[in-house]
Each structure stands twice: as structure tokens, then as C-alpha cells.
Amino acid sequence: MSRVLNGIVAVCPDLGIGCHGNLPWHPVRLNNEFKHFRRMTATASVKDKQNVVIMGRKTWFSIPEKNRPLNNRINIVLSRELKAPPAGAHHLAPDFSSALRLVDMELAEQVDQELMESTGTRRLFVTQILKQFECDTFLPEICLDKYRLLPEFPGVPQELQEENGVQYRFEVYESIDE
Known part of the structure; x- marks a missing residue:
């Protein structure tokens, strides 16, 4: 798979x-x-299991604070400027590739490892x-x-x-x- x-x-x-x-x-x-x-x-x-949502810093801050993080999803924010995840975000990554590696390595227990070993469908x-x-x-x-x-x-x-x-x-x- x-x-x-x-x-x-x-x-x-x-x-x-x-x-x-x-x-x-x-x-x-x-x-x-x-x-x-x-x-x-x-x-x-x-x-x-939960889906992972990956969004940019501007998108994160455009979401009303009362709606952050997006419920029932693991929220990863992309930013080269921030040094720590913004309040409410689960994780911070400097770019999309790093976010995918984060999913692969640190969140692997939430996703079938076989699923993580292929680039797959987009x-x-x-x-x-x-x-x-x-x-x-x-x-x-x-x-x-x-x-x-x-x-x-x-x-x-x-x-x-x-x-x-x-x-x-x-x-x-x-x-x-x-």
C-alpha cells in the first residue's frame, strides 16, 4: 500500500x-x-487514526484562534521564521519535505509504516x-x-x-x- x-x-x-x-x-x-x-x-x-494537516504559517494564523488547532487532525505548521510551534499547533516544520519526514519518523505510530515507505499517489x-x-x-x-x-x-x-x-x-x- x-x-x-x-x-x-x-x-x-x-x-x-x-x-x-x-x-x-x-x-x-x-x-x-x-x-x-x-x-x-x-x-x-x-x-x-487521525489525518495530518500541513499548512503554512499565514494559513495557520488566518484561522480564528478559537478554531485552532483543527479538531480531530494533527496540525503541522510550516515556517522558516518560527522557532517553536505556535500555540495550539502540534508540530512545526521548516518546509513540506521536513513535515513529511516528521510524519514518517515521529508520527509513525499513527500511520502504517508500509504506507510511509512510498511516495505514492497525490x-x-x-x-x-x-x-x-x-x-x-x-x-x-x-x-x-x-x-x-x-x-x-x-x-x-x-x-x-x-x-x-x-x-x-x-x-x-x-x-x-x-
Whole structure:
């Protein structure tokens, strides 16, 4: 069995993911989209285990303090500036590779060791927001020579969603074996 790394993100048409430390559509609330995020990140595929969420320092501090850490998940914050995990975070790592090594070595009792010995599949769970908002932080373009859009994925609605006048759809991309 190989490791599956899942990324989850909501993006505007120009691949914008943030503006001034908030989501681009702030203060508009997309409660169902947030429930989707919570379900996808908090529901572990192995009974009695927890998922690990890895996020940057700015994302960590954009989460309201009362909601940190993200419940039922092991929270790892990435930062080259911080010397200790911020209050509430479980771990601190200087970069993504170090965070993965932390999962492999220090958190191995929470994850099947065989799972940790392979780079494995990568999936991107993308919420495509169909309205443009002002953005100052962007997701790199998804390379379609490395990822394919899946026609469907269990637990991910296929139909167009709408909340508070904002339409969006869920997409799942999976890495292409090389």
C-alpha cells in the first residue's frame, strides 16, 4: 500500500486562493464548502487514526484562534521564521519535505509504516469558485501532464453548488503514474 497525499484548496478562476490574509470571498460565508473541507480533512481512512494537516504559517494564523488547532487532525505548521510551534499547533516544520519526514519518523505510530515507505499517489481536491474576487495569493497552475481530472470521486458532489450568490464546483485531480 502506498502513501496518498491529498491537497485541498478553493480557488478563483485566476487561481487566487487568498487576499489580505483571508479567503478572497471574505466576508461571504460558504458554509457547505467549509463542511466539505472539514469532512475531507477530518475523516481518516483508517479507523481510530487521525489525518495530518500541513499548512503554512499565514494559513495557520488566518484561522480564528478559537478554531485552532483543527479538531480531530494533527496540525503541522510550516515556517522558516518560527522557532517553536505556535500555540495550539502540534508540530512545526521548516518546509513540506521536513513535515513529511516528521510524519514518517515521529508520527509513525499513527500511520502504517508500509504506507510511509512510498511516495505514492497525490490527489488535489479543488473547489472551483466560479466568481472572480480580488486575490493577492495564488495557487500554481495544475499541470495536466502530471494530473488528470477524475470524472467522479466517492463522497464528492458532482453537481454545481451555490451559496450566498457564489457558484462553485468540486473537482478531484489525481497524479498520473510516470
